[in-house]
Amino acid sequence: MDDGRFRLDNQLCFRLYTASRLLTQAYHPLLSEYGLTYPQYLVLLVLWEKDAQPVNDIAKRLLLETNTITPLLKRMEAEGFLTRARGTTDARQMIVSLTPQGKSLQKKVTHVPEKVGSAVLCESVTPETIPALFTMLDDVIRRLGDKQ
Amino acid sequence: MDDGRFRLDNQLCFRLYTASRLLTQAYHPLLSEYGLTYPQYLVLLVLWEKDAQPVNDIAKRLLLETNTITPLLKRMEAEGFLTRARGTTDARQMIVSLTPQGKSLQKKVTHVPEKVGSAVLCESVTPETIPALFTMLDDVIRRLGDKQ
DNA sequence: ACCATTTATATCGTTCACGATACAAATATA
């Protein structure tokens, strides 16, 4: 009956789920020092690339729904990292902009990606193999994440 | 200043985080038909391999903490998938056992791993490349998940 | 200009994750 389909060891999803959780945990001590969670750090990455974006653009970039990031953005606003203001041309949009505090955080966390990166590198995950890993993950994301 | 470290596209964790979420979403319609969530399905995978395990063994297998799975197990008990009973030799342990209903579920979800599997397969993720992907993810998990 | 539809965001309820903490049973030590 059980030909191995059900073995946890054979499951791709469980590996992704676990690796994702553990990597987020690796970020935790580095980010909590600045009052940030990992999803909040992702929002900052998006805003550091381009400031003053509507909620929807941030959500699309992170492949999340607005019902996930709206409360998250409110918490970040309460912490003073960003501001939320209705758009002037389109009043439906809520434009999210970095505060000086939110901007200045970028300089303070430059060491974070490197620290996490070096924690992950090992025999099979190297600068040489990472491109192939990225290609596979991007393909999975593209195949499952294409809305419509 | 920004040499690319902060580009979302360069982040391994974001890819794992997104791929994990999307793959869990792919499981959702298939599992909700049986009143299961993905983490609950993981618990069943563990119990189908070996019935009647203490909470701690299940938690260790899934690399989760008991404070995560205790409420999850209670919900599954309320749904009739399993029972929880104090161990006879060690009264601290809570032994989790499948009910007939929990056991019978295994036959009903045989199609689930195949459906999700075929949804993921693409150019770069094939039966040939998956072993290398598993090796890399397992190494990441081993490197980050080794307690002490 | 009117009304239906779409779009952008928010609210609500449920289920994880997880750090911190509590507590009782088992074990080790004095």
Place this chain on the structure above:
DNA sequence: TATATTTGTATCGTGAACGATATAAATGGT
């Protein structure tokens, strides 16, 4: 055999995720 420590599980609080639904602004067709 007291008592200190460890072990196994549970409780609490907070912050995501996310399906379902609501609401208001913008848009399109008539």
